[in-house]
Amino acid sequence: MKKDDLPVILNALVEPVFLVNSSRQITLANAAAEELFGEELAGEDFVHAIRHPDALKCVVAALEGQATSEAIMSLPVPVRATYKISSVRLERGDGAEAEAVVSLNDISHVLEAEQMRSDFVANVSHELRSPLTALSGGIETLKGAAKNDAEARERFLDIMGREAARMNRLIGDLLSLSRVEVNEHVRPSGRVDVLAVVEKVVDTLETRSVAGKKPIRLQSTPGNWEVPGDTDELTQVFQNLIDNALKYSRENTEVEVSLSRSGKLAGLSGPALKVEVKDQGEGIPAEHIPRLTERFYRVDDSRSREKGGTGLGLAIVKHILNRHRGRLLIESEKGKGSTFTACLPLDLPAQNDPLS
Ligand SMILES: Nc1ncnc2c1ncn2[C@@H]1O[C@H](COP(=O)(O)OP(=O)(O)OP(=O)(O)O)[C@@H](O)[C@H]1O
Ligand SMILES: [Mg+2]
Incomplete structure (x- = not known):
């Protein structure tokens, strides 16, 4: 030297x-x-x-x-x-x-990761504690005050059943999130007919749509709506977006789901397929929009909980779309409604492309 x-x-x-x-x-x-x-x-x-x-x-x-x-x-x-x-x-x-x-x-990123990990544990514990408290409260009441009161017993068992279901959903969502996170860097190897998946999701949500008087209108033109992807994961994406639209919109308003193709979008490597889910709900204030995909982030905590939400849905959606090299776009206007758009590339870049 x-x-x-x-x-x-x-x-x-x-x-x-x-x-x-x-x-x-x-x-x-x-x-x-x-x-x-x-x-x-x-x-x-x-x-x-x-x-x-x-x-x-x-x-x-x-x-x-x-x-x-x-x-x-x-x-x-x-x-x-x-x-x-x-x-x-x-x-x-x-x-x-x-x-x-x-x-x-x-070492900022190392500290940030540590902070995120400890926040996550704190959040999970907090989320599990409230249904658990309700369950223990129910048991106490059934053993004591409501012991011989058939009507109260029914009521408490209902509450306990709901809370147990909520814990179950939370654990299911957490497992789902960790599964997609682990696989995020591995591209999906299958091909998915997006229109068929969306139709199936709309079918499953039909009862809720009818009960809430919020008809779902599906719009697409005939054609090939195939993308590289994983059917189960994309089902989860549309399930959550349409479920949110039903949950957070008003009675007697439509939820519009439309499929379209677009040219190259910012952040994507080529042409994409767009699935737009549009509701006429109360809308989301602009300052919340960038944070919606964070785990456990809810605009209105008590409202989402009351509707049984775990606050993990959009975090899962984001990770699944990342795995598909896609994007989630969110637009919302207070008082008018929100549009969530899942964009999926029509072709994935080659596995060895260093830029993808
Ligand atoms: N279409 C929508 N209109 C208004 N607010 C919405 C809409 N979609 C999501 N949000 C807000 O974003 C938050 C996060 O949504 P996300 O799907 O992650 O959680 P969730 O619906 O509360 O629970 P989960 O999906 O886990 O059951 C919601 O709590 C709600 O405040
Ligand atoms: Mg949701």
Whole structure:
């Protein structure tokens, strides 16, 4: 290796690296460091580049004799991020000036994933606790106050049956979600006639549609509506979208389901098949729309629970569409209704396409 290679190699590193001398002056900063913390850092005091007390402590410790020193710090600028900063004392032999190599590792995504995991566990526990509380309450009442009251017993058994069904649905949805998540990077290998799947879903929801006085109108032209996909998973997508439309719309309004083809859509690799589910419900305020596909996210918590919702439906839809390399579009106008559109590519890109 040539001597001049060193800066070239340092500049090729994606992580910011500094060399700091005994007076805390930066003697070298690689390209990644300059991109994040400003240009021409050489000659500056280290604190001018990174203004964080823990970063300084870490550097000083190495300069004062500690072989390595580490710290975690969050910086609000230039972008909000959390870094692990490591400072290693450079040993160049007797009498040489103390120097430290300081490197930064962005660990924001690791922390985010940890946070998501713990939020998820907290959410699941919370969601399971409420039906469980209702079940234990029911048992207590049946053993005590309602012991000899046939009417009250019926009522409590009804409630308990509903709550047990709710727990069952929740667990079913959680399993479904974890199954699609595991498979998300594996493309579906079958072919699906989307119109046939939608027709079947509409059939299954017929009773609910009639009971709620919300007729479902299916619109499509004859033709080939096949896409690469997994029948069971796509059934789940349309089941949830149409179920939501029925759940969150008004009596005596129509739910319109229409199939169409479109050219290339943003985020998709080619032409797509669109399934639009349009309701005339109360609509969703704009600030909620980007969060609807988060697990357990509900616009109106009590309303969704009262309707038996687990808040996992759209999270499952999103993961299934991701697996199909498709997209979910949501448009809604308060007071007028919502349109959820599932877009599915008509052809999947080749498995070895690095961009897909
Ligand atoms: N068509 C719609 N109109 C109005 N709000 C909707 C509509 N679809 C979904 N939402 C809102 O988005 C939330 C999330 O929907 P999602 O399908 O994920 O959960 P859910 O329907 O509450 O429960 P689940 O689908 O698990 O039974 C709902 O609670 C509701 O607040
Ligand atoms: Mg739903």
